[in-house]
Amino acid sequence: MLRYFIKRLGGAIPTLFIIVTLSFLLIRIAPGGPFDQEKSLPPEILANLRSAYGLDQPLWQQYTHYLRSLSHGDFGPSFRYKDFTVTELIGQGLPVTAEIGIAALILALTLGILAGTLAALRHDRPADYTVMALAVAGIAVPSFVVLPLLGLLLGIYLRWLPVAGWEPGSIRHLILPIVALTLPPLAYVARLTRASLLDVLQRPFIRTAFSMGLPLHTVILRHALRPALVPVAGYLAPAVASIMTGSLVVESIAGLPGVGRYLVQGALNRDYTLVLGMVILYSVVLIGMGLLVDLLYAWLDPRVRFER
């Protein structure tokens, strides 16, 4: 088990290396540079700027230099936000993004598993149809449509919640963004849980459990749910990816000072270090999720444990 985990961890580092290298090359192939929009810079000043940031060196030297500072945990200075390092920018925005993202993930998992279990237990009855109809809508409609429409309804017509904006410590401002991020993965988790629980409930060991006179909640909680959650665990990494891509737009609609805007803005501004920092941040989160899923698999399904 531990050996398997270490092996997977070892595999993650080359993946990260490839992602960093590819992104480094891609953003450098892009025409234009980080100082383009500051109009009519005298050539001497431009040359000074470029040499101050090391852009006048050959590409491979910049690349090895970047990797070397990365290995010390230094993401370099931002090219656009003067006087800020990438670490500072991400450090300021990440708490907000992480707060709404983790809240959305936890809500999506708990409510999704609950709704899916309810639908499976009321199979082919109104509760099942309601959950499934809502799930289709949740899967189909992305967060960047849900959030403005919810804002229109709850914020502007009913005036219950603020539409956008952010105040430190104010939870009311975070409700709509969290709901918008939660709905798509919630719908998916509900559907997965329902389908897999329906499948598990057909199996002989469940019949045995019932025939031994165990009450329904014991059968579900102690016996059925654990194997039924294997596909849900597999969906964890895609769920995190969906929440992260959702946060790119949700933060900009809701005016939250998270890190979501840095990826697209950084790429458009050719803020090389900022984009790479964001790519590394997202990749580390996703790869970490993948490792966590492997551990969960082993916990949920004992066969995985003995195989390796």
Place this chain on the structure above:
Amino acid sequence: MTDNLWSMARRRLLANPGARISLGILVALVALTVIGPWLNPNRAETLDWSFIAADPGIAHAHWFGTDRLGRDLYVRTLAGARVSMTVGLVASIVSLTLGLMYGAIAGYVGGRTDDVMMRFVEILGGLPLIFFVIFLTVVFGRNEYLLFVSIGAVGWLTLARIVRGQALSIRRQEYIEAAIASGAGTARIICKHVLPNVIGPVIVYATLTVPQIILLESFLSFLGLGIQEPRASLGTLIAQGAGEMEAAPWILLAPGVYLTLLLVCLNVFGDRLRDAFDAGTRR
């Protein structure tokens, strides 16, 4: 027996109320999108200075109101919807072709080739592809054809997996053996025998990639990486509407409701279509 897989699946599909309703709404949306713009005198990119950010209403010709530049939102929403439908169709065909070729070769040739090809798909599938699409659009400029291709290039992965699975099972059928015995080459067998036999179920799955692709296009346009002003796309209209929600809520309403309806109906219909065919193969 005249009952073949297709007619049975069609009957099962049309017996389902969800499928009937979603199909009806989809047909209505397509009809509105195709002929709707001709019913209104306004054009998508002309500015009407006497109606700046006008309320929706039937008293004037701007039924859904206008935006800050006096552009008619009814016509712009439908223009955006045309973009979404075109992208959905073209990019789906791109990903269908790619997925068919790739999956058929991997599944039919098998062995090492299969291992390497599917490992590649697996690696790509594990990456957050949206970031790569963002990168691609940034690197190669905001070109609409490139948009189609890069979106289609994301969609083919699942299709390739499905095609491969089908091709693997076809590989052992007698008619393939007969074709090999009569001296047909690999390329000929794939084109003449494997592809025609996998295409049916695969098209069913492809209907489920259409809403995903439409979603991706509007997402990119929302971020400002897809369709560019002054042309309209549902994504750019929603972005514009979200920005002016408090002062002019109607800007958001038409494109938001249209995209929601389109995506929900496409998903429901695709689900029901798959169910109808799955039940057919089980029997």
